[in-house]
Amino acid sequence: MKKHYVIIGAGILGASTAYHLARKGEKVTIIDRNDQGKATNVAAGIVSPWLSQRRNKAWYQLAKNGAAYYPKLIKQLEKLGETDTGYQQVGVLNIHPEEKRIDKLLSIAKERKVNAPEMGELKKFDQDQIVKRFPLLTEPLFAAFATGGARVDGYKICLALIRVALKMGANMIEGDAKLFMEGGQVAGVCINDKVIKADEIIVTTGAWGQEVLLPLGVHFQVKPQKAQILELAYQNQNSDRWPVVMAPGTLYLLAFEKGRLVVGTTHEDDTGFDTRPTAGAIHEILTKAFEHAPNLQETTVVETKVGFRPVVPHSLPVIGRLSKFMNVLVANGLGSSGLTVGPYLGKELAKLALNEPLEIDLENYKLETAIQE
Structure with missing residues (x-):
């Protein structure tokens, strides 16, 4: 039985x-x-553990296995009739204004690639190459780019x-x-x-x-860790193939179809289950985002989402x-x-x-x- x-x-x-x-x-x-x-x-996930500077081996092993499993899982789901999974391999750009930081990150990623072929190709981009991939990033930057990176709609x-x-x-x-x-x-x-x-x-x-x-x-x-993210709309943009952007600190940018953008995030401890979107969080997120993508000031604010990460x-x-x-x-x-x-x-x-x-x-x-x- x-x-x-x-x-x-x-x-x-x-x-x-x-x-x-x-x-x-x-x-x-x-x-x-x-x-x-x-x-x-609430989350719009970034699947790219290889370009993380987090050094905990147990965490990395779990995250690496998670990234490697996604393509297999998506194929299973597609065979079972589920084609709208919210997962897409669009590559990931890890950006920084200092070239030496990107060189260090690429060095770490190259070591990891030996046991993580799902990372795909690794490249170093200058500002012109970055703008071609993600047109909103107009400020001087360098980037590490991994073709295997993906985004997923939770x-x-x-x-x-x-x-x-x-x-x-x-x-x-x-x-x-x-x-x-x-x-x-x-x-x-x-x-x-x-x-x-x-x-x-x-x-x-x-x-x-x-x-x-x-x-x-x-x-x-x-404990709940409060996360706030912004959804923006950038009119007349064919953005569904733009890569995920990981920036210094907690900033990320994800582009979806028809100019839909998700910008995050905050890491707020000791707030309990406070579901209010706050002006301070919106200011924090946008201030960081405008440093690298000032043209985001032209976008429409669609909504602010609040979720609670489980932290142990x-x-x-x-x-x-x-x-x-x-x-x-x-x-x-x-x-x-x-x-x-x-x-x-x-x-x-x-x-x-x-x-x-x-x-x-x-x-x-x-x-x-x-x-x-």
Whole structure:
């Protein structure tokens, strides 16, 4: 008899886990309460870990694997009829006004390319070459360019994964799930005044991760980090093939079809779940953006989006089973790497639930590091 897997939280991580379990023919129920500020729905992801200067090896390995997995996943989804996944390889420009910074970054990337052929071609661009690729970047700059870089619309890829999981027999319920205890063990969930029995419960609730686990006496140390991004419109621009732009600090620029631009972002700690777009954040983002792309001042502000990244101690994702409740699995803490890492880590989480061998070393992402005794 098949096990029943209940997944609480249908952001990118939960959606991917559901997809991979359903693809194996397992019985899956997905539960989500569709919180305002869900990071996946707001984020416009950049898939380019190779040009990051973050040196943590465990993080890089996870992000590298995530980037490498995307093309395979997109092909799977396309074969299953999902062509609007929000993923597109357009290349990535990492820009800086100082040439020596770009030379250093290219040196790091060339070393990484030995084990990451998915990076594609690596090139160094001067200002003229940058403007040809991304016409708004008119100030003096140098850039490292990787052809394998991609952008992904979190909302679209998440929906595609869920749609396929549902086609394969998964069930989805909207509501606020609470863990159901029986005989001192977790036996399922309570949702909408009903009890759903389950063999395995998978908790992928992101920044809201504390709520579900607290009734078990588990003090899970995840906090919301507020992110604000701007959506702009630049009229009469054929921008769907413009590369992703990563700038110094936290600034990025993503171009989509018909002059739609996304500019971010802020990293706001200790604000709780404050969903308000703020004037200070908008000022911060635009001030940084105008330094490199002053013509953005001519664009139309469409909206400001607010989302909450899940951040855990050590800023490294965690994954595992609860030591006192072995049928409860938790993965969380993807932070600003959620859309790069999420689909791949969801695949690994599904394997863990199925007791299959993993590609990752769980010792590097121990769940216990995010649990306060």
